[in-house]
Amino acid sequence: MKRVASMAIVMALPWAAPALAQSPLAIVQTCYVCHGPDARGAAPIAPLAGLPKDHLARQMADFKADRRPGTIMNRIAKSYTDEQIGLIAETLAAMK
Amino acid sequence: MLGTRRTFIRTAGAAGVGIAAFGAPAIAQAAPRIVVVGGGFGGATAARYLRLANPKLDVTLVERDDRFVTCPFSNYVLGGFRKLDDNVQTFDALKSKHGVKVVKGEATAIDTTARSVTLGDGSKLAYDKLVVSPGIDLNFKAVPGYDETAAERMPHAWKAGAQTLLLRRQLEAMPDGGTFIVCAPDNPFRCPPGPYERISVVAWYLKNNKPKSKILVFDAKDAFSKQGLFQAAWESEYPGMITWVAGKDGGKVESVDAAELSVKAGFGTEKGAVVNFIPPQTAGRIAIAAGLAEANGWCAVDPTTFASRKAANVHVIGDAAIAGAMPKSGSSANTQAKVVAAAIVAGLEGKEAMPPALFNVCYSLVSPDYGISVTNVFAATADKGIVPVPNSGGVSVGKPTSMGERKLEAEYTAAWYQAIVADSWG
Ligand SMILES: Cc1cc2nc3c(=O)[nH]c(=O)nc-3n(C[C@H](O)[C@H](O)[C@H](O)COP(=O)(O)OP(=O)(O)OC[C@H]3O[C@@H](n4cnc5c(N)ncnc54)[C@H](O)[C@@H]3O)c2cc1C
Numbered sequence: 001m002k003r004v005a006s007m008a009i010v011m012a013l014p015w016a017a018p019a020l021a022q023s024p025l026a027i028v029q030t031c032y033v034c035h036g037p038d039a040r041g042a043a044p045i046a047p048l049a050g051l052p053k054d055h056l057a058r059q060m061a062d063f064k065a066d067r068r069p070g071t072i073m074n075r076i077a078k079s080y081t082d083e084q085i086g087l088i089a090e091t092l093a094a095m096k
Numbered sequence: 097m098l099g100t101r102r103t104f105i106r107t108a109g110a111a112g113v114g115i116a117a118f119g120a121p122a123i124a125q126a127a128p129r130i131v132v133v134g135g136g137f138g139g140a141t142a143a144r145y146l147r148l149a150n151p152k153l154d155v156t157l158v159e160r161d162d163r164f165v166t167c168p169f170s171n172y173v174l175g176g177f178r179k180l181d182d183n184v185q186t187f188d189a190l191k192s193k194h195g196v197k198v199v200k201g202e203a204t205a206i207d208t209t210a211r212s213v214t215l216g217d218g219s220k221l222a223y224d225k226l227v228v229s230p231g232i233d234l235n236f237k238a239v240p241g242y243d244e245t246a247a248e249r250m251p252h253a254w255k256a257g258a259q260t261l262l263l264r265r266q267l268e269a270m271p272d273g274g275t276f277i278v279c280a281p282d283n284p285f286r287c288p289p290g291p292y293e294r295i296s297v298v299a300w301y302l303k304n305n306k307p308k309s310k311i312l313v314f315d316a317k318d319a320f321s322k323q324g325l326f327q328a329a330w331e332s333e334y335p336g337m338i339t340w341v342a343g344k345d346g347g348k349v350e351s352v353d354a355a356e357l358s359v360k361a362g363f364g365t366e367k368g369a370v371v372n373f374i375p376p377q378t379a380g381r382i383a384i385a386a387g388l389a390e391a392n393g394w395c396a397v398d399p400t401t402f403a404s405r406k407a408a409n410v411h412v413i414g415d416a417a418i419a420g421a422m423p424k425s426g427s428s429a430n431t432q433a434k435v436v437a438a439a440i441v442a443g444l445e446g447k448e449a450m451p452p453a454l455f456n457v458c459y460s461l462v463s464p465d466y467g468i469s470v471t472n473v474f475a476a477t478a479d480k481g482i483v484p485v486p487n488s489g490g491v492s493v494g495k496p497t498s499m500g501e502r503k504l505e506a507e508y509t510a511a512w513y514q515a516i517v518a519d520s521w522g
């Protein structure tokens with residue numbers, strides 16, 4: 001996790017256009033209140049850490065487009081740009 | 097490893113003696129001292145994430161109690177399907193796993209110029225950065241008749257603990273056919289869906305144990321969180337049991353008589369068998385004593401860093417802070433704590449804080465198998481404040497599908513609790 005933090009991936013926030021970009025790790029840390037600390041899972045909510053990047057990105061994109069039904073992830077995934085989803089997936093995939 | 101500053105610094109006597117002035121390069125000299133006031137959702141998470149981000153930081157958590165009893169899931173104790181003991185969180189892991197110094201004591205004063213926190217025993221804790229997360233205090237002067245003594249007859253149960261157990265005992269002793277009166281405050285207050293979740297799970301208890309009973313709700317407001325979902329559930333699960341009186345229809349309480357268990361509102365004067373009065377609230381009184389609050393009793397902060405608008409080197413998070421569109425919830429406090437931890441770490445390294453990632457979810461149970469939620473991701477900017485990201489978030493589906501959303505969300509409510517307490521105290 002610390003390694004991911006120091007990778008300093010940067011991204012643009014289209015709705016706010018701030019001078020600086022959000023840290024993808026900071027976004028991923030908001031997932032922990034349901035997916036558990038370090039996204040290691042909180043049954044029955046699935047672990048996310050270390051899953052393949054493409055799988056994670058596809059799930060998020062499917063929730064966002066309502067191709068995959070869910071109780072809450074559809075509402076959450078719609079908050080992120082495709083670019084953010086890519087960075088979230090990359091960050092989670094790199095976690096142990 | 098840590099330098100000599102690892103030793104807990106407690107300067108007795110003159111405020112601020114021995115506090116080195118420090119600028120950005122201070123991190124190279126000695127471990128910066130961070131004091132966190134309050135070991136609840138905001139404070140525990142802040143302490144934990146500060147140490148995770150930088151194990152060199154000297155982090156001291158000040159908390160008046162030995163343990164923390166969560167308000168989340170305390171309504172289920174009232175509903176009779178949870179024990180309050182299961183809501184107890186300890187500070188053991190913060191100490192042993194994360195190296196947070198936990199000091200038991202009441203923070204009685206904060207000198208934001210000398211940068212020190214005074215404790216009840218007169219000792220002082222010097223800080224370089226301070227995080228204030230004291231939650232709320234109840235306003236016992238807002239409604240005539242409702243003071244601390246009245247709360248022993250008409251519990252608020254808005255801080256989990258003895259008050260929760262008192263209200264539960266009263267509900268257990270209530271005769272079948274009695275009226276349970278709930279008085280809900282105006283905005284802003286801790287946990288916007290909380291009163292309505294409480295009404296729901298108490299209705300579940302009454303339906304199964306005292307089915308002739310009624311619930312009468314006096315509300316100071318005309319609308320409330322997840323209102324459509326709650327009211328539909330009240331109709332389908334507890335038909336005819338709950339009457340909600342909006343502020344515009346006389347729901348705002350004018351006074352109470354605790355001895356008589358009666359409530360006077362524009363709607364009329366009603367006597368209850370049990371009365372749950374939830375009074376108006378302010379930021380925890382230490383925030384007010386420290387001069388961090390506005391005239392309205394809440395603390396204004398920079399929406400991107402939660403830095404106090406009133407004092408340098410101080411951040412205010414959780415219920416005490418004015419956080420734009422974010423509700424006063426454990427989830428909000430947890431996410432705000434992470435933002436502050438990141439901002440403090442960045443600041444100590446002489447870097448600018450990155451834009452915050454802010455999130456909230458409030459799950460509520462209508463019955464043990466019926467869950468609903470509201471969630472949002474928030475964007476924060478200096479000019480617009482904290483606003484929900486458009487076209488996303490919001491409440492659970494209005495009409496459940498064959499997937500069985502209500503049952504699933506009841507299970508996810510329990511998962512959320514496990515996850516957030518581990519992310520805050522674990
Ligand atoms: C009935 C009910 C149900 C709720 N349900 C939910 C829910 O399902 N989900 C959710 O997200 N939120 C829920 N909440 C809201 C949640 O409890 C609060 O929003 C959350 O606790 C706020 O965190 P905080 O850190 O601001 O304050 P708190 O968690 O209250 O922590 C403050 C801490 O500071 C300590 N303290 C205060 N002053 C001092 C001092 N001077 N010196 C030393 N220590 C001090 C207190 O003892 C306390 O431990 C609910 C609230 C209620 C009342």
